[in-house]
Amino acid sequence: MDADGSLTVDWDEWRKYFLFKPARNMEEIAHYWSHFTAQSLETKNVKIKSHLIGMMKEGGVISLWRGNGTNVLKLAPEIAVKIWSYEQYKEYLSSEEGNLGTLEKFASASLAGATSQSFIYPLEVLKTNLAVSKTGQYSGLLDCARKIWKLDKITGFYRGYIPSLLTVIPYAGVDITLYELLKTHWLNTHAEDPGLVILMGCCAFSNFCGQFVSYPLNLVRTRMQVQGVPQLNMISVFYKIYKRQGVTGFFRGVTPTFLKLFPSVCISRMVYESVKPLLGIA
Numbered sequence: 001m002d003a004d005g006s007l008t009v010d011w012d013e014w015r016k017y018f019l020f021k022p023a024r025n026m027e028e029i030a031h032y033w034s035h036f037t038a039q040s041l042e043t044k045n046v047k048i049k050s051h052l053i054g055m056m057k058e059g060g061v062i063s064l065w066r067g068n069g070t071n072v073l074k075l076a077p078e079i080a081v082k083i084w085s086y087e088q089y090k091e092y093l094s095s096e097e098g099n100l101g102t103l104e105k106f107a108s109a110s111l112a113g114a115t116s117q118s119f120i121y122p123l124e125v126l127k128t129n130l131a132v133s134k135t136g137q138y139s140g141l142l143d144c145a146r147k148i149w150k151l152d153k154i155t156g157f158y159r160g161y162i163p164s165l166l167t168v169i170p171y172a173g174v175d176i177t178l179y180e181l182l183k184t185h186w187l188n189t190h191a192e193d194p195g196l197v198i199l200m201g202c203c204a205f206s207n208f209c210g211q212f213v214s215y216p217l218n219l220v221r222t223r224m225q226v227q228g229v230p231q232l233n234m235i236s237v238f239y240k241i242y243k244r245q246g247v248t249g250f251f252r253g254v255t256p257t258f259l260k261l262f263p264s265v266c267i268s269r270m271v272y273e274s275v276k277p278l279l280g281i282a
Contacts, residue, residue: 010244011014070130070141072122078116079268086112086176106177113172114165121164122157128222160224160242163234167217175210179203203266211258216250218257 002009056064089108094100100108116186117124126144148156182202186194194202211218220237241249 008244011194070123070127073141074120074127076265077123078120081119082112082116082172083272085115096264102177106173109180110169110173112166112176117164117168121161124164125157160221160234163217163221163224167214167221171214171218173209173210174213175206175265178206178209183207196270199270200266203269204262207262207265208258211254211261215254215257218250219250248281 001015010023042063052064086108089217090100090105093104093108098176125142125148130141130144138147145157152159170262179202182205183194183199186198186202216238219236219241223237223241
């Protein structure tokens with residue numbers, strides 16, 4: 001029914017589906033639709049804590065890490081390329097004295113984010129499709145890749161690439177630049193180095209700002225990655241979201257996204273700060 005890949009079924013899609021696939025038992029369909037709608041309304045009110053408890057009851061503690069292999073397979077090279085390229089861009093854009101202004105830091109961070117995203121984007125598409133797939137739809141990562149290739153060839157691995165780049169440029173730029181500015185301000189105004197708590201506070205604030213300014217594009221990218229046929233372009237997906245949900249629709253799911261990324265970003269950045277002296281990075 002979801003012809004435009006928006007992850008929701010509107011009245012036109014519902015009506016057209018049964019025009020082309022008429023059903024004889026409309027009472028049964030109405031009963032199912034009523035039950036489905038009630039479940040959807042209940043799901044909106046379910047707290048994250050309830051989901052965690054339900055997952056642990058179903059599959060134990062190990063279920064909380066289900067699908068983590070694909071996530072690590074994507075994140076490990078993504079973060080490595082981002083950090084490496086960030087240092088390279090900083091060196092390239094710095095003045096002869098080695099100083100970097102705010103604009104140069106933002107450009108370095110944005111280019112680093114775009115470089116890493118381009119490098120791992122097919123894995124991003126695979127991860128997203130596996131995350132939203134139905135039970136039994138894919139037997140694993142290779143099966144998912146095979147089916148995407150069969151449907152769209154190489155272009156299937158780059159669905160939503162443009163909004164992804166447009167997403168990562170402000171996200172990485174704001175996140176890394178703001179973090180560096182906050183850390184530099186602390187070093188200039190305090191005699192001692194910032195401790196773990198201070199660095200985590202800087203990281204949390206900068207990460208939230210980066211996610212907030214880039215989240216609408218991130219939402220559009222995700223919907224483009226998993227949409228079926230016919231596929232909509234970025235402008236059409238923007239219009240669909242705004243038409244159905246208004247401005248607030250562009251920030252749907254921002255809280256769990258922040259709760260997911262915050263510990264990941266904090267841990268990776270703390271580890272990076274710890275190993276920088278070992279790598280000879282000033």
